[in-house]
């Protein structure tokens with residue numbers, strides 16, 4: 323299996339003022355293979371979100387290199403990064419981050435819009451993605467009219483719709499109850515079986531347990547990597 | 554893509570309906586005010602032009618006093634025009650392109666009929682007056698050269714004067730007392746309608762010789778000499794002939810001319826240029842309100858950008874390029890500007906339709922041209938664009954992560 327992500331000595335330092343500097347990441351080396359299901363765990367403040375932002379091309383590292391599909395992200399401009407985010411990565415956020423004024427269907431359409439997909443295909447593909455997460459009957463509902471679990475599934479549909487190689491989720495179950503969590507994890511399992519690469523950040527051991535591999539972060543460094551029961 | 558951007562922009566604007574409407578209001582009032590003031594200026598200069606044109610065709614005007622610019626009397630307005638000048642200008646051998654000459658002398662007078670008193674300007678002139686001023690006699694007749702020579706006490710009056718003094722009865726043959734002197738009304742002029750300088754129909758015309766004889770010590774002070782050129786093609790050469798003849802008669806060179814000769818065209822030009830300046834000033838004042846409206850759009854777009862930081866971050870995470878974000882906010886600002894502009898144009902037309910009936914007395918109307926309308930729409934669009942550039946580029950430059958993280 324090919325290598326999808328490669329991080330070498332990635333560091334991230336936040337300078338909140340002249341004197342105070344926070345080293346959120348202090349040298350991360352990580353490889354993620356295509357089709358892999360990876361969990362990232364660690365205590366609060368250990369740098370999980372920071373790492374995800376770098377993997378998701380939302381932020382840039384202060385040192386080290388990060389390659390996605392063999393391309394060094396440091397060499398890309400903002401436009402190229404936008405294209406990577408659009409085509410290679412699907413985000414699932416803890417707070418769902420749906421656009422409140424748009425219907426579920428139109429929320430799912432947004433990435434296709436930026437991919438330049440024509441209007442006719444957009445609707446069809448968005449509908450298929452909603453079907454995939456079991457929400458075809460809620461296509462016209464706005465986020466405010468959906469439960470938390472349903473909103474998160476809309477977000478997953480949105481992450482899926484461009485057929486990205488990587489699904490990147492930051493505490494996707496953080497705002498969900500146990501039933502919705504189970505539904506979402508089943509959905510992730512299905513996606514994994516369908517060959518997608520998943521990187522899921524979580525606090526919860528039973529979420530991490532579904533992954534093939536779990537990276538434990540501590541104070542900006544990888545402390546250990548455990549291999550879970552292969553799904 | 555642009556269609557989708559426009560749709561997104563309209564959705565974003567209607568999600569904040571009240572605020573969008575208030576912002577529109579700024580542009581709307583500005584555009585409406587500019588259209589009304591400029592329309593009024595246009596209407597006024599149209600009215601002045603048509604009034605000057607109605608003075609008579611192929612008209613030339615000689616006024617005393619030095620003036621170098623387009624027909625308005627200079628500061629030193631001396632009585633430099635004489636009867637001899639008039640006689641000379643009537644000579645076809647000297648000024649071949651002039652076909653009619655009518656000097657004007659006037660006095661303001663109290664008028665009295667058997668029943669009523671009235672005050673109006675009394676003008677002394679020659680029979681050619683009807684020709685140079687393109688006026689017609691409605692009933693009765695105009696006075697003749699014979700009556701001028703004999704200093705007859707005959708008067709021709711305007712239709713309004715007739716109504717005031719004789720209340721509907723036919724004035725022809727009636728007695729009219731002007732400043733205590735008795736005249737006989739021999740004709741009533743056809744109505745010309747009112748103009749900016751007052752009614753053209755409230756006038757009393759008597760032979761110029763009679764005016765000098767009865768109301769002054771016998772000398773004639775000529776205010777103006779009206780002349781008609783044979784046709785409009787020879788207007789310029791007629792102007793030169795008159796100028797040359799008068800310079801020679803007054804023994805002065807062109808730099809010291811104590812009179813000025815203007816044509817209808819030059820009067821229209823001067824009047825419209827004066828109105829143009831006035832329109833510019835009024836329009837400029839109105840444009841300031843437009844500027845304030847533009848600042849309103851910029852303000853609201855800045856608020857909108859900082860309110861939607863998370864949305865911007867999310868859109869970037871989902872693959873929006875900086876230029877697409879820029880486009881989205883620019884389109885929103887332009888829609889605000891353009892909608893405000895369209896409503897402003899509607900306000901302009903509506904206001905004109907409302908105000909014009911009140912202006913009929915003044916013979917002026919607000920006239921809004923198509924080019925002014927298109928310009929207003931263009932300007933409102935440009936205002937939206939300019940006001941949107943800064944907020945939109947701020948949105949476009951935001952780092953996706955900073956935008957996403959903000960609460």
Ligand SMILES: Nc1ncnc2c1ncn2[C@@H]1O[C@H](COP(=O)(O)OP(=O)(O)OP(=O)(O)O)[C@@H](O)[C@H]1O
Nearest residue numbers: 336337338344346365366367368369370371372373
């Ligand atoms: N923009 C920032 N400026 C300064 N410091 C920051 C910034 N973002 C994160 N940090 C710091 O970097 C460190 C890592 O933060 P990060 O958000 O990655 O933690 P986390 O592992 O996701 O924690 P949690 O589980 O609470 O979400 C923390 O000490 C945090 O205070």
Ligand SMILES: [Mg+2]
Nearest residue numbers: 370371372492
């Ligand atoms: Mg976090």
